[in-house]
Amino acid sequence: MLALDTMRSLADRGEVIALEAGQVLFKAGDVGESMYGILEGSIRLTWLDDLGHEGHEDIPCGHVFGAGALVMEGHQRLGTATATVDSRLIEMNRDKFLFAVQESPMFAIQLLASVDERLRDLKQAEL
Template identity: 30%
Template sequence: MSSGALIQKFGKELSAGTVLFKDGDTGKQMFVIQKGKIKISKQIDGKEKVLALLPAGEFFGEMAILNNEPRMATATVEEDCLLLVIDTKTFESMIRGNTEIALRMIKKLAQRLKEAGEQIENMLIKDNNSKVISTLAKMGENEGTQTETGIVVKATAKDLALKTGLEPDTVSEILNKVVKAKLINIQPNSITISDVTKLRKFLDFLTLKEQFGDF
């Protein structure tokens, strides 16, 4: 089936702020993002914790179909989007008829398990500086694009604030410190990491400082 036919049959346009489903809801559909961005979040200790910001090309909501259990998080439209809405019957038919789709899904689920483990580690970090820099470094390693000037991460201070659970102003203040250290450069919609290795060494320094304090 062509892309146009898929959109005509399964496509759905949604505005920013729309809640697709909430943590605990029953679910019989999964979604593929054709355009826009989706926020996956969960309430932890009364605060919203952003688990992921998914761009075009990603899918979500598949776990409710795979294990027939309630949704494990809340999905909200972060930017106006176009989604393919796939029900259980269609999903099962696609998996049976196309091993490539099944393999891609397995790889993606494995990647998300790894990212979930990294998020748990990040939640245990108490120092805000370390939390922001650790998140940025992992984003650079996992989803950054290598260029002549460094690794470009398509993220803003707001995105990092959502991922770390910190206030945007706090994140901006920390990022400005890292800019002064000449480890990153900030553009309107992205952050360029000049050298990930040096950024990691700086993070190690902050970790040691947190553990042992100033001498």
């Protein structure tokens, strides 16, 4: 997968975050300035809907999450991100993301495809 290859290449030059199973990366309401790519493991995003019911999404290796932080000033996280297993992530601030897109324009297309796939999966789960 191109996106995972690009993230691994960036990880060789950047900061990798290691999380143990059950460890929280961020909580709903936290202000975020970075998105994260999953190099190994998986992350569960949990949130409360308008009725107070908990929802969740399990995000596998090769996908990204938290992209809203790159496009909105003072972005508040909508959910809590918790490692479901021991995981390794790359943190991408806006500059690192733009560098990745410049180096590999297909990275942006792969990320859009990933987000679309995840949204479709969530929509199917609602039905």
